[in-house]
Amino acid sequence: MYNCGKIQKITILYASTRPGTYAAEEREVLGPDESRALCEEANREQISIEELIKRRTSRKVESVVINLPIAEIKPIQRAHEE
Numbered sequence: 210m211y212n213c214g215k216i217q218k219i220t221i222l223y224a225s226t227r228p229g230t231y232a233a234e235e236r237e238v239l240g241p242d243e244s245r246a247l248c249e250e251a252n253r254e255q256i257s258i259e260e261l262i263k264r265r266t267s268r269k270v271e272s273v274v275i276n277l278p279i280a281e282i283k284p285i286q287r288a289h290e291e
Contacts, residue, residue, distance in 0.1 A: 210255065213248035217241050220279050221262055224269035236279065244275075 223235040239247065251261045259273040 210252050211248045211258065213245050213252065216244045216248050216275055218276055219244040219247060219258065219262075220274040220277075221266075222271040222274065222279070224271045226268075 218241070219239040221237045221239070223237075225234065247258055247261060251258045254261065258275065259270070262273055263270050
């Protein structure tokens with residue numbers, strides 16, 4: 210399934226948990242060792258890395274991105290916050 214030697218980073222983007230926040234505003238970035246371990250386990254179970262992560266967390270996962278940089282989402286300042 211996956212070539213685990215090529216996976217260097219996995220970014221988990223979580224769904225919005227409260228009103229006024231963006232989907233995927235909260236994220237977790239896994240380094241090479243954690244990413245490789247997840248990859249190997251997904252291969253053993255013959256499921257996707259995303260499915261494995263969704264099974265392991267109680268938080269709602271929006272998406273999983275492998276090896277690609279993700280732009281930061283900056284909240285919009287409201288007039289009363291300036």
